[in-house]
Amino acid sequence: MRLTLGDFEEAARSRLAPAVWDFFEGGAGEERTLAANAGAFDRLWLRPRVLRGAVHPETATTILGRSWDAPVAVAPLGYHTLAHPLGELATVRGTAAAARVPVVISTFAGRGIEEIAAAADGGPLWLQVYCLRDRAMTRRLIERAEGVGCEALVLTVDTPHMGRRLRDLRNGFRLPAGIVPANLEGHDFTVPAAHAAAEFAPLDWSVVEWLRSVSALPVLLKGILTDTDAARAVEAGADGIVVSNHGGRQLDGVPATLDALPEIVTAVDGRVPVLLDGGVRRGRDVLAALALGADAVLVGRPVLHGLAVDGAQGVTDVLNILLGELTDAMGLAGLSELAGIGPGLVRPAAGAEERGRRHRAREVRGAAG
Template sequence: MDRRNLREFEAAARERLDPAHYDYFAGGAGDEVTVRANEAAFGRLGLVPRVLRGTGKLQTDLTLLESRAAAPVLVAPTAFHRLADPEGERATARAAAATETIMIVSMAATVAIEDVAAAAPGAELWFQLYVQPDLAFTERLVRRAEAAGCRALVVTVDSPVLGRRERDLRNGFHDLPDHLCCENLRDGARGDRVRPIVMWPELSWEHLGALRRMTGLPIVLKGITHPADARLALDHGTSAIMVSNHGGRQLDGVAATIDLLPDIVAEVGGAVPVLLDGGVRRGTDVLKALALGAAAVAVGRPVVWGLAADGERGVAAVLELLRAEVEHALTLCGCASIHDLEPDMVRRPC
């Protein structure tokens, strides 16, 4: 079926997924105010195109932390891809490689990072990490990511406890089916026992320093929403910042990420790239984020919808559709390059 927008991929995915699994991917914390706000906030922003600028050939590619991408759209880390398709993260990685897209592989993937890398030689992979209280285990995870060829660590910092997701509570969805597990949590030092992910309220900037001493990989902090934390991230040697409210899955009521972006961009002052996730559903959303200072955006749920709708081909179709929409919107905004976008090309509500 020819799907013309990401909403149609979501509709197809909802038809094919177990209802509890659809709710796991689609749902958020509490009343899901933040889930809705992430998308709605883009709709309140208006583009202000330029004209008569003879754009010609478009340039959408970029390099982030020495990883090249054909467009300013990354695959955000999302868990449990094998709930959407038997090939799971292997299929997602192959689609990402085919479309020249950076994929951030979740620590809670249902395919081990080594197998994800083997399935898609040449893919640009980053690894998402929850720092664990057992720092020796954390270091073993880091070493596996390094050995698999990951080019950066994306450290999620907004999860001292798990968000209260009422859809999952209502559905009784607590654990993966018996034939699946979080393969990155197999601990070779403990007989390949699968460890739980521990949400750690004591996690602090001090532990980030310990992680920095473990690896030479660039560290991206995912989950920054306050400018003061962006400043602390710079002070602690962070290589990039991802403005994220975890897709509304942690604390309900957090502001939309696109609304938080400008203050964080101003605080960072160009010292490191600022990325954004949350609510991106159109190429025009990508342009708005870039115009307001993001280097790139990441998409999570749309990738899962593509995977559930049509496996590897579905993921590739989602990523290709977003890139085509970015190119189309760039031309209509009078820009030859993603780097031509400026803040005055977005009108914010009064």
């Protein structure tokens, strides 16, 4: 019996080839940031209130004018077909069976965007965008997404090239035969890092204006980690921000997204929605992110775990566990609706700040030596 997302992670590892597992799970460099994403949630305690009559908590929310059953979406993940032959088709079917929440389709999806939309059966879809040097190819993908009813564009802004992912380098990772990005054409995608180095376009803030010139869809920027960039994103016309370090897969040594969240929320000041990804593994993690100001979270690797274990049903089970844990945590914390969640719900675990100061002091001494 699988009762937690950790149970699905353990089961998925035994079902995937070691190099594929490392491709999904690995981070950049020494994987400090990868570990920090999950660890940040463990450094917070929840502060429940009692005698508040919270029996059947309501998790519904509205983001960019669209009602979601819960403040959770499926993060963009490339090549679901590495986890299951049906790939994204199973993912959207499994998501729809669990809740009406968005699935963000990756530029590097393993199934065609039209068939993904058909399988979603009206479930909300967003498109994640990497701007390629071939802007015409990027534009065609956006137009196709708009044509099938995608509701937003999520521009990944932290990837001028892929981070130094040591697991993939040690494995000499190459996409297996038959695994290709179904919505792109004309390139050699066999080694993802090599393709990114050759074909990802260098970007500046004008890319937001360009996206607005080719589509009427809302544009969110994914990969923001500082208050300065958050404020600049809003000024540039972004409709939303995703606080993200790419699951620890780009620049190792950047902060956990939960740690970066408060300064970004302050800078945005309610002008656009702020979403967070990275390290969410339990319903109480969702609650903590909302308490620190996120409007919703994106969940990535656990969805692939469910997909690898049992296809669409595995995705449904993973999301049902997460959303069930969220409802359970809300009720036990005395919350009947999301509007009651605020910063008073969380505090740092005892000693966490002092441990952090000691760790930073050791880093400074090491750098000085």
